[in-house]
Amino acid sequence: NKPEWYLTQVLMWIGNHAKFLDEKIQPILVKAGSSVNAGLEFSRALVMLILEKLAADIPCLLYDDMLFCHLVDEVLLFERELYSVHGYLSSFPSCMHILSEESCFQRWLTVEKKFALQKMDSMLSSEAAWVSQYKDITDVDEMKVPDCAETFMTLLLVITDRYKNLPTASRKLQFLGLQKELVDDFRIRLTQVMKEETRASLGFRYCAILNAVNYIATVLADWADNV
Secondary structure, eight states: OOHHHHHHHHHHHHHHHHHHIIIIIHHHHHHTTOOOOHHHHHHHHHHHHHHHHHHHHHHHHTTOHHHHHHHHHHHHHHHHHHHHTTOOOTTSOOHHHHHTSHHHHHHHHHHHHHHHHHHHHHHHHSTTTTSOTTTTOTTTOTTOOOHHHHHHHHHHHHHHHHHTTOSOHHHHHHHHHHHHHHHHHHHHHHHHHHHHTGGGTTSHHHHHHHHHHHHHHHHHHHGGGOO
16 A cells, blocks of 8 residues: 555665766776666666566555555656656656556546546535636636636646556547546536526626636647647
């Protein structure tokens, strides 16, 4: 239940050995005419240990939503630091390959959808759902975006950020399919609320729904260039 322990340990080993590998080992490899990068090979070997550990752990966690979700979160944080801080190469083996394996991936999709729907339930039942966060700042609030619409688009953006480093386009497309389902679900929810408000079509909530639809359509159009 604490994958961050071994993930953090590996990142510490990589960071702590970087100077030694670069200053002591790399010159020996260069002198021998080798093209091997000592630091990257060290990182690759440690990541292989992580992959073995994950392959053993994941089957035990598949049907515990909280533990599985926590594992995915920690793995994604680990991957982000591995690439951004330690210069790990995308051509090397990575944890995303383990998360892409069929049983694990399908479970990830299921859990992601479950928690996204729960988030949508809470955002629409919030007292501030139809109020703009920036209602008192006129130069920021031109579109009069209700809180639920902004939170929903942030949810979609976070999901994209979580799956964008998957190694294959087919897996990314499955996540895109989930996002399309969520957009349609949100559309249905807005329609249901709108039907309750038809008698007051100039009322506060009805206008907020129209603003939400306009904002979501605008943002999705902006995202159209993002492959």
